[in-house]
Amino acid sequence: MKVLYAIFEADPFIKTGGLGDVGGSLPGALCRAGTQTRAILPKLSSIPDKYKSRMETLAEFEVPLGWRRQYCGVQKLEEKGVVYYFIDNEYYFKRPGAYGYNDEGERVAFFCKAVLESLQHLPGFFPDILHCNDWHTGLIPVFLREQYMGLPAYGRIAVVFTVHNLKFQGIFPKAMLADVLGLANVKSAADQLLFGDVIGFLRGALCYSDRLTTVSPTYAEEIRTAYYGEGLDEIFRRRSGILSGILNGIDTDKVSPISDEYLSETYGPADFRRGKSANKRSLQRDLGLEGNPDIPLLVIVSRLTEQKGLDLILGILDELLCENIQLAVLGVGDAKYENAFRSCQERQPHKMRACITFDPAMSSRFYAAADMLLMPSKFEPCGLSQMAAMRYGTVPIVRETGGLADSVIAYNQYEETGDGFSFANYNAHELLFTIKRALDIFSNHKASWEALVRRAMEKDFSWKASAEKYAGLYQELVSQRREVL
Incomplete structure (x- = not known):
């Protein structure tokens, strides 16, 4: 054939x-x-x-x-x-x-x-x-x-x-x-x-x-x-x-923290704590953020367009940055979103960085350093960022639409299953509550968080x-x- x-x-x-x-x-x-x-x-x-x-x-x-x-x-x-x-x-x-x-x-x-x-x-x-x-x-x-x-x-x-x-x-x-x-x-x-x-x-x-x-x-x-x-x-x-x-x-040979040449340290599911900690410190240093690997680092790696749910993020951005977190944005797109993230960086330079550029090497570093990926898309035919993030042990927070619904299984604390966090409605505070839930697991339930990360890293996203x-x-x-x- x-x-x-x-x-x-x-x-x-x-x-x-x-x-x-x-x-x-x-x-x-x-x-x-x-x-x-x-x-x-x-x-x-x-x-x-x-x-x-x-x-x-x-x-x-x-x-x-x-x-x-x-x-x-x-x-x-x-x-x-x-x-x-x-x-x-x-x-x-x-x-x-x-x-x-x-x-x-x-x-x-x-x-x-x-x-x-x-x-x-x-x-x-x-x-x-x-x-x-x-x-x-x-x-x-x-x-x-x-x-x-x-x-x-x-x-x-x-x-x-x-x-x-x-x-x-x-x-x-x-x-x-x-x-x-x-x-x-x-x-x-x-x-x-x-x-x-x-x-x-x-x-x-x-x-x-x-x-x-x-x-x-x-x-x-x-x-x-x-x-x-x-x-x-x-x-x-x-x-x-x-x-x-x-x-x-995705190309799992190419998208892999085990062999990624752009990382300060490579790692796999067995030693992700060491690897992600080293990569987080490296990125924090280069972005000018406080170099504490215990602070949850949330990232957005995306085209900056309405499709990606950025209006939801902007709607809760100031509330989100009241939490003990750091946020880094990587991408280019509509001026509305580029300017909004730059403005936020000026207001909160110790917690927020906006890298308004398209940079594959920096994408790898973001995935390796981050604890969570924000991807609350308005619609998403498939999405690749959530798959790449999971390969690098970065837990996705997504809206249940399109390929995000098919690739991310919501965390269930009672059965200790799932490999990410999700919410259903296109609503800014539903996103915020989901982020806060993820932050709670990250900070207060370390064993559950580490098991969740391993499940995400071991998921088969090959072709x-x-x-x-x-x-x-x-x-x-x-x-x-x-x-x-």
């Missing part, structure tokens, strides 16, 4: 967030699960030269895009046992950043069309499954069904589409339907892409794909409701029979289980397709 995994970013080539983590980890896990999986992504200019220099050109051809015919090169590179294909076009991809350009819709449409055109130029590899990810690949199933079914073998391809974050849908003016997509006269496409005066790339994928998945089981349930569905809940309810949620994993579920989904699809054909 051959799978082509289409995604716009993949670590270590290009990564702007969690999507890059998935693109860099899941294809390898799928190969280990027994599928012949290869990945395809755009050749963005920010890919390091050490990878570009190793790429081998397989083909050069033109891609039809509306009235345009655009150059396309396909290049190949094997990294960590996985074959990656790169779509080359300097007009669309030779730019400083991955996203944020005025012609974003055209760039993405070109990538989707180029993926389908490239299938005729991949020696010895024609996929049974196209696995597409987020709105950047949303037009692949649309183009496949509307423009490529007459080509040999294309009719037997099945499409899996994964929603990583429904908030981002690829919304563009309806004029693109004719000018860029060449689908204005295709009634079925217009009916399913259009809503009002705009078209939605992700909407198209939801209507045209054979299977829909999200990155956690709870999120797959939530998006069928108006509150979480971002205007697409009716489609998810209508297609609920082909919708499922598979929890993301193995997720990859096996995807492999099972692929096999089911291929079998059904063969029966039909």
Whole structure:
């Protein structure tokens, strides 16, 4: 069974967030699960030269895009046992950043069309499954069904589409339907892409794909409701029979306090007290906080956006800092939150530090030094920060939504079970009460706290289980397709 995994970013080539983590980890896990999986992504200019220099050109051809015919090169590179294909076009991809350009819709449409055109130029590899990810690949199933079914073998391809974050849908003016997509006269496409005066790339994928998945089981349930569905809940309810949620994993070899080169001391579950104490003192010193490892250190490692529940934190921040704690924030995002945390640091410099930056090395140090991670998200399709924190023995405090509900088991003091703390309602003081409960266990029930930390560190967040579920989904699809054909 051959799978082509289409995604716009993949670590270590290009990564702007969690999507890059998935693109860099899941294809390898799928190969280990027994599928012949290869990945395809755009050749963005920010890919390091050490990878570009190793790429081998397989083909050069033109891609039809509306009235345009655009150059396309396909290049190949094997990294960590996985074959990656790169779509080359300097007009669309030779730019400083991955996203944020005025012609974003055209760039993405070109990538989707180029993926389908490239299938005729991949020696010895024609996929049974196209696995597409987020709105950047949303037009692949649309183009496949509307423009490529007459080509040999294309009719037997099945499409899996994964929603990583429904908030981002690829919304563009309806004029693109004719000018860029060449689908204005295709009634079925217009009916399913259009809503009002705009078209939605992700909407198209939801209507045209054979299977829909999200990155956690709870999120797959939530998006069928108006509150979480971002205007697409009716489609998810209508297609609920082909919708499922598979929890993301993390690269447990890379995300590990045992081998992390950025830590002042490495450690594992057996000696986490020594390791976390040493890393806390180191971070406290560098941040200018009082160097007492007995003071609970709470951290936020996040994009600073509304999604992450930061309004809840700001609502209780002054009350929280009345407790005997220290708080450190790491991340960048909306100016509203950046400025609020900077202001708090000015008011409480002995207890609060705001590191308004994106710094992977500092992220590792925060996870290793902290006692608790605050992640009270308004919505969270999966979330990776809570998984990373638990690997480093930092106990997550989360709201019960999406992947947070699926990955964090609430502490039960009567049964001595659980690996974190959680609350249900989007309410600032419910968050505060949950934090105070965690602080009580940390300060007054040391044995329970240490057992909780060990359970968190020993939890299996590897990609193995997720990859096996995807492999099972692929096999089911291929079998059904063969029966039909």
